Amino acid sequence: MARTRPSDADPFTDSAAIHDERDAIVESTLSVGRNATLTLGTDAVIVLDEGLHRDSGFNCFGLLPQKTTSTHTVPYFNVLWAEIVKGDLTIQYAxxxxxxxxxxxHVAYVNYTLENSTSAEEKAARWIARLLDRAYGRAQRNKRIKVLINPFGGAGKAAKIYTKSIEPxxxxxxxxxxxxxxxxKAHAVEICENLNINAFDVVASASGDGLPHECINGLARKPNAAEALRKVAVVQLPCGTGNAMSWNLTGTAExxxxxxxxxxxxxTPLDLISVTQGSTRTLSFLSQSLGIVAESDLGTENIRWMGDARFTFGFLVRLLGKTLYPVEIAVKTEIEDKQAIKRHYAKQVAKRAQAGGLAQHDLDGPLDTSTNLGLPPLQYGTVNDPLSTDAGWSPMTPYPNLGNFYCGNMTMMAADAxxxxxxxxxxxxxDLVTIDGDISRMQAIDLLLSVPKGTFFDKECVRYRKVKAVRVMPQFGQKAGLEQNERRQNTLGKMLDRIGAQGNGRNASRDGGYFSVDGEKMPFEPFQIEVHRGLGTVLSKNVGVYEAIGPKGWEDLDTATGE
Incomplete structure (x- = not known):
């Protein structure tokens, strides 16, 4: 047999690289006992154990035992921890x-006793280090978490949910x-206002969306509010009736x-919104609503026993009543055309997909860091100041037939919304949505049904804009339709009375109306909202995007041409 001389070898083969690759493969597999191995796969730990058997599903008349080697995988995302204690290697995973x-x-374990030798334990320690690197990637390990539990959340079950499902x-x-x-009420505001921001990485609310709202506003009260909001991530442990923050950032309410x-x-940096009313400034992370959505939420508190159906019920009653909410409105619009909005979304998603491991600020450029002390100054003043003359602002414009004013900072207001x-x-x-209140009942019902289908955005009667700021002056009772609305509200009151929800819904709009910020009731009076880019911090599965599918058809756009 002819022998290959060095001069005959493939000159393009890097022998050192081949050896490195072989070493990496060897180092990725750890033998644990005589018949078991743990291997670092592409996206999971592969457990191969010849000592663990399962039936193969075939047995020849019960005479020949048929067994197969047990192999199972643990996705890296589910790996919680791994360590060696007294010669035992343990992997804990979800x-x-x-x-x-x-x-x-629930927490489960993979456990093996290592060979009693220094070299075996050292090799296992190196393997564990690589496992944890893959399991956590860019995520911080050993997070320091301040957990706030609302004992009244989740129909009074939040504390039990935390102890049973979250704490382990x-x-x-x-x-x-x-x-x-x-x-x-507002206890979380007090706690976060006095929180040592150097002692915690995360504030986690075992609650609905109300407690994260309080946490953000508590941090905002600190003298170094901007630093606190960027340093401490605010997250939700879904234990309430409204779990929008969790749906958007984690894709689950479990x-x-x-x-x-x-x-x-x-x-992940998160835009926060200043809402000013009179001399009061409140921060919002989720939404601001006036009209049918606000009333369907806040005006149905007395029928909470209906669960999620109470919102749908309230929405339908007001749709059928064709209730109007007259206002004057001024908007600083950035993008108005729906196709341009889809193109903007597609470009942002593409940018993040191409960026790989880059941090968010590397993608978006410097965030709003005009102050290292308190909250950033209001670029457009408060609702009490003269309306800004900056480019992009519309003048104050009467909107006598407003049916719904809805501003959103996150995609989903609920799992199917x-x-x-x-x-x-x-x-x-x-993202600002406005809808006329005098559209036909058939159109209104079609709108309601379009939301979970993902076709709401493209409906002709839905005006959808990307905005920087908005000023709204409610004119309820002053701009026509008072008697008509009163008749509709009386009809609503009678319907609510029939199901045992006396009082709260009947005179709500007649007495002034509802304005909601993050699902919390605010005074029904003039307000102005303004966005602060990246002022807050949250934790998410994917930096820069929500756990949502985006506006229908955005994937088909060429982000270079917009077509």
Whole structure:
């Protein structure tokens, strides 16, 4: 047999690279016992154990035992921790309890006793280091979490949900946790105002969307508010009736799965919105609404027993009543054409897909860092100041037939309610939806049905804009339609009375109306809203985008040409 001389070898072969690749393969596989190996695969740990058998499904008349080697995988995302203690290697991971996409998870273990030698333990330690690098990637390990539990959240079950479903996930991931129950309204505001921001990486609210709203506004009260809001990530452990923050950032409202997503969450800048009324300034992270959405939420508190159906019921009653909410409105519009909005969304998603591991500020450029102390100054003043003359502002314009004013900073207001499909976490813009209140009842019902289908955005009667700021002057009772609206509200009151919801809905609009910020009731009076890009911080599965599908058809756009 002819021997190959060095001069005959492939000159393009890098022998050193081949050896490195072989070494990497060897180092990726760890033998644990005589018949078991743990291998670092592309996106999961592969457990191959000849000592664990399962039936193959075939047995020749029961005479020949048929067994197969047991192999299972643990996705890196589900790996919580790994360590060696007294010669035992243990991997703790979050295991789904079913195959459902929204399945809860519980802590499970892979455990093996290592060979009793220094070299075996050193090799295992190196393997664990590589495993944790893959399991956490750019996510922070051992997060320091301040947990605030609303004992009244989730029909009074929030504390139980936290103890049973969330706390074990944090413990297995070796997070440092300090849990505290809130005792009264705005207690979370007080706690966060006095929080040591150097002691915690995350404030997690075991609640609905109300507690994250309080946490953000508590941090905003600090003398160094801008620093606090960027340093401490505000997240939600979904335990309430409204879990929009969790749906948008983690794609779930299942508490244990959301806890896993927080353990693996990436720090993500989030636009925050200043809402000014009189001399009061409030920060918002989710939405601002006036009209049918606000009334369907806040005006149905007395029928909470209906669960999520109360919102749909309230919405339908007001649709059929064709209630109007007269206002005067001025808007600083950035993008108005729906196709241009889709193109903007597509470009932002493409930018993040191409960026790989780049940080958010590398993608968007410098964030709003005009102050290192308190909140950033209001670029357009308050609602009490003269309207800005900057380019892009419309004049104050009467809107006597407004049916719905809805501003969104996140895509989903609930699991099946993607009202703002083009919303992005930190593009420095709000998504504004306005709809006339005198559209036909058939159109109105079609609108309601279009939201979960993802076709709401493209409806002709939906005006959808990307905006920087808005000023609204409610004119209820002053601009025609008072008697007509009163008749409609009396009809609503009678319907609510029939189902045992006396009082709260009947005179709501007649007495002044509802204005909602993040689902919290605010005074029904003039207001102005303004966006601050990247002022807040959250944890998300994917930096720069929400866990949503986007406006229909955006994937088909050529981001270079917009066609």
């Amino acid at each position: 295991r789904p309890t079913s195959k459902s996409a929204q399945s809860p998870v 996930i944090f413990a297995a991931a070796r997070c440092e946790v300090d849990a505290e129950r809130t005792t009264h 508490p244990s799965t959301a806890a896993l997503c927080i353990v693996k969450g990436l720090r 993607p009202f703002f499909p083009a919303a992005l976490p930190s593009d420095g813009m709000l």
